[in-house]
Amino acid sequence: MTTDPKTASVGQDRVRIDGPLKVTGTAPYAFEQPTENPAYLFPLTSTITRGKIRAIDASAARALSGVLEVLTHENAPKLLAKTDTELYILQSRDVHYFGENIGAVVAETQEIARHAASLVRVEYDTEQEDTRFRPEHPERYNPGKINTGIPADSKQGNVEQGLAEAAVTVDEVYATPYEHHNPMEMHSVIAEWDRERLDGVLGVLGERPHLRIHDASQGVSYERLMLLPLLGLLPQQVEISSPYVGGAFGSKGIPHAQVMLTVLAARLMPGRAVKYMLSRQQMFRSVGHRLTTHQRFRLGAAADGTLTAITHDVQQSSSRLKQFAEQTVNATRHLYAAPHRETSTRMVPLDIGPATFMRAPGEFPGMFAQETAMDELAVKLGLDPIELRLRNKPDTDPESGKPHSSHHLGECLKEGARLFGWEKRQAQPRARQEGEWLCGMGVAAATYPRQMTPPTKASVAFREGKYHVGIAAADLGTGAWTVLTQIAADALKVPEEDVVLHIGHTDLPLAFLAGGSTGTYNWGSAVMVAAVNFRDRYGLTPAEGDEAEGSAFFPDEAKKYMLDAYGAHFAEVKVSTVTGEVHVTRLLGVYDPGRIINPRTANSQFIGGMTMGISAALHEESYLDSRPGYGHVVNSDFAGYHIAANADVPDVQARWIEHPDPMFGPTGAKGIGEIGIVGVPAAIGNAIYNATGKRLRELPFTPAKLVE
CATH class of the missing domain: 3.30.365.10 (Aldehyde oxidase/xanthine dehydrogenase, molybdopterin binding domain)
Structure with missing residues (x-):
């Protein structure tokens, strides 16, 4: 440019x-798009985890004044190609998870629709369910490929040999919980069917159905491509708009069941728009979540800190209805050099709703494990954790051998250390105390790849x-x-x-x-x-x-390079010796993002990612009730699902080292939306260890884990 x-x-x-x-x-x-005389939808959702619908009695709902239609599997329009099992709804009596959409009431107002839905009686034949995540699950399986299209497993050299040759090793398990996105704007959709006239050179040829959708969507083109085969329509028959979206973090990346539910309901009422906006509680049921992980991470290193072996074995949850295999091992394959390397991914099939993209899917949980393990290795070696990372920075991509198009991780670490005052950090845990508060500093690297589009x-x-x-x-x-x-x-x-x-x-x-x-x-x-x-x-x-x-144009020679963005996160925390409460007092991110188009919006993106990282580190966890007959998230509102507030984010700053990278295209910009979050929980956890001497290997870092 x-x-x-x-x-x-x-x-x-x-x-x-x-x-x-x-x-x-x-x-x-x-939900605010102008529509004339709209009707309103409220869903019917399953109250069992797995089984079949025996009978639905909607007579009381239909008799209620203002009710226009009750949609169930008995009267739902038929869908065609079963290209997406999450969207292939109301086509049978089957129930796949608690809270699944099994129908809807459409009425003149939202209040009438909600009340009428409560009058519908559903009888079920239940089947044995399984919602309890456990890494040793007897049905866990190899997905073959993970979301980025790369193999689930990788192997280079001989890991056991590399570990045997090591002077120091780390062998630990790290875990991340279910999380839910909760953007400020809840998922919402308006759907309306009408007839489109077809004109030809000889006059009117006829009519065909036309569907208009207003959706909170991260990509209307992609959404239309997903809906077309299920509905049996041509692209010209579906029109989708989404000019403004009030936050998404991945949850609105692809259409979920509520879009198809509204489309099917509107199909029964041609010429009238049907509106549906999820409640905050419904956001925890059927629009995706971050899956939970169990990760065994092993490192071997020579006495000088040079890595001899890296292994990363991941078990992660999956819905039986629809697989979502995150690329949790991805960063492990590329960030640090070692002659012996091995990664694996296994899925644990459960009777739960499908997971979906959540800010930095895969890289986020994977880098928590990797960057915590690197800190543990630095402690065992008696080596500064920044120096350990610099000594293992690869000259070329460790997996493919390709050169990097640009690679300024070392510069980010060094500049961040200077800006943060890293020289004041005490290597010995519990060396700094202010009253009841133990203070410490931590660091973590960050990376995020260029995605093929x-x-x-x-x-x-x-x-x-x-x-x-x-x-x-x-x-x-x-x-x-x-x-x-x-x-x-x-x-x-x-x-x-x-x-x-x-x-x-x-x-x-x-x-x-x-x-x-x-x-x-x-x-x-x-x-x-x-x-x-x-x-x-x-x-x-x-x-x-x-x-x-x-x-969009990308140079042909870009295929010869490994293309990634990099960064470094620095955290300072204080931990109460009385309550175990953790305060992040300072957080700094230094990034290698290519060209910055607008410093103001870029800074907002970086700080937003870092804030979300603080939230995940200290608060966020969705509790799934895995007892027989339940299978739902029990803390499905902001009273129980805590996210970072202003008091949790006192001093968060972002800086960058601008090196335009033409291999990412003519703008020279790399991605910045997710690099801001990936290393934050590890940096905070490493700072907690530096403050207290207690190593936390499971998110979030709640007070109970520090006082037990």
Whole structure:
């Protein structure tokens, strides 16, 4: 990206374009999209964990004034291809997990729908269920491949030999719990069916069904592709919009059952929109979660700290209905050098709802294990944990042997140590105390890979003196409205005020979803190519209606390199000797993110990830009641499921070392949405050990674990 630095927009601090709309409450989210005379849906959900529906008595609900329809498996429209078992709902009497959608009531108001749902009586034939996660589960299995498409297992060298040759070893188990996303905007959807007239050269050819959806979605293009085969429709028959999304963290990456439930209900009421917004409690049932993990991590090292062996064996939960195999071992395969390496992934099948993406899926739980184990190794060696990481920084990718396109982890660690005052850290635990509080510092590395994405396109059109840039991207609060406008302005060589951005609609050029930290470099590349094509075709004086398209571009030579973002997290904590309470007093992240498009939105992304990391480290845990006949999350609200509040985040700062990486595309930007969270819990846990001498290997770090 080459622009005149005097007029460049990219790299400049810009206030969010959508900011005024959001702070004034005028940005229309999915549930607020204007609809005429809508009906409202409330779901019927299973109260057993596994079995079959014997009978449904909806007579009392149907008799209630204001009830328009009761949807069950008995009258639900038929779905076609069973391409996604999570979306293939109401097609049989089967129940797969507690809280599964088994029907819905549609009424004139939300209140009537909810009351009517309580009047429906369901009888079941129960079957033996299993919801208790245990690593030794007799049915655990090898998924073959994990979510990124790579093999579940890997092996290089001879691990047992590497461990035998080691002067020092670590062999420990680390665990992470179920977690739920809980964005501020609950999942919500509006669906409406109508008839679309087909015109031909000889006149009207007929009509066909047309479906319009407003959804809280991280990617409308991807959502439409998932819905089409189930509904048996062509792309032109489905229109989805999602211009504003009030947080997602992965939970809105793909459509979940509530979208199909609303679509099926609306199918019974053609011409009338049906609206549904989940309650906070319902968010814990059927829109995904972070799976739980049990990870055995082994390290072997020579006396000087050089690693001789790394093994990472993961057991993680999975829904029997739909597998979600996280790439928990991914960072272990690439971050540190060792001649002997082995990783494995096994899934534990349970009668629970499907898991889904949650900020930095796989890398987050995996790096908690890896970076805690590295700290334990540093303690055993009597070596500074930063120095241990620097001594094992690979010259090339340890698994593939490819060179790195850019690799500034060492720079992040060193700069972070300088900024954080690492030289003041006492290596001996319990060496610093202030009254009842023990104080300590910890560090962890961070990495997140470039994800491969399907083709992404953008368009540029000149209308009424403005350049209208279109791409079916999504802004989850990440700043896409702003940074894509900046990228377009520089590529077109015009002021930002001359660019009008259009996102979040399937009528726009196809774009990959907002996930995997791909948005800015993937969408930005497509916007840049479209802008260049526009200028090449029409020059600097386009005519009204001139338009051009372009696809995201990545250099062919990028295939020769390992492409990753890096970072380092530094945490300072104090721990009460009386209550075991943990306070994070300071948190610093230093990152290697390629080119920064907008410092303001980038800083927000980094700090947001770090705050979410504090939340996971100290509070977040979904308690699944695994007793027979239950199988639900018992703390399914903010009274029981704790997340970080302002008092938990007193001093969180982000810095970066800017080295544009052209292998990520013409923007030179890497991903930043998830690199901010991956190492945070390990850094906090390592700081707790430095403060107290007690090693915690299971998230979250609650007071009970420090006083027991």
